Amino acid sequence: MTTEKDSNPLSLDNQVCFSLYSAVNAMVRAYRPLLNKLDLTYPQYLAMLVLWEHEGISVKTLGDKLHLDSGTLTPLLKRLEGKGLISRGRSEKDERVRVLHITQDGESLRESAMEIPELMRCKVGTPMESLVQLKSLCDQVYHELAVEKS
Template structure:
């Protein structure tokens, strides 16, 4: 057996994991002014795009279960960023919408993607290719997961 296969430095999953942690650290600094966490920022990104979504839809789009998502949404609601309402069509479904305060953060957040790219210092073409590669990888992983 080739021992190089078990070297930490050869593990793609470890490189993705450590890159994610480092990117999250960068986001932590960039998000201080908004007073939101990185997962809350992801919720805001979706709501700025879609205006309102159910908890189930948010969970599916963010790959988060309701046990993780619900407490975060409650904190966001108590901070005045979102509101939670039961669906009139289905009482079991909770719809998450932005408040005026949550909507107003969009303007402050518009600089964050470019600031992140500046902090990473990679060429635009490299980042575009990385995004395509990760999207393709995620699609394949989801297909594999769906088969189980």
């Protein structure tokens, strides 16, 4: 038996986008108390994750990895630099290219952040296999929509 709600394409309950939106908001709220201890916002945390993994990358590469444009990224990086976590410099190969480096304080923060992924896995309470599958589906949706934009 099909209910009117099941067949209504405009029903909120039938919108994948709303489920993703709600899950993202809940995830960011769950991160907040953990990141407050590090004095980081969620976007700053994401930037630091990339920088911890790829020391000395360009601002453009960071933007590509985070799917952010320079207008969004520049203020975020200025705040991280103001906190003493990163330094922004010029590439030795091309002076037009801005490169990012982790400071000693930024490296120290990395140690404090090490427990966050496991704490979040515990908060979510979903088996790792399901989380890996969810990530893969989200990546697939992003790829399909981002390719469509280009």
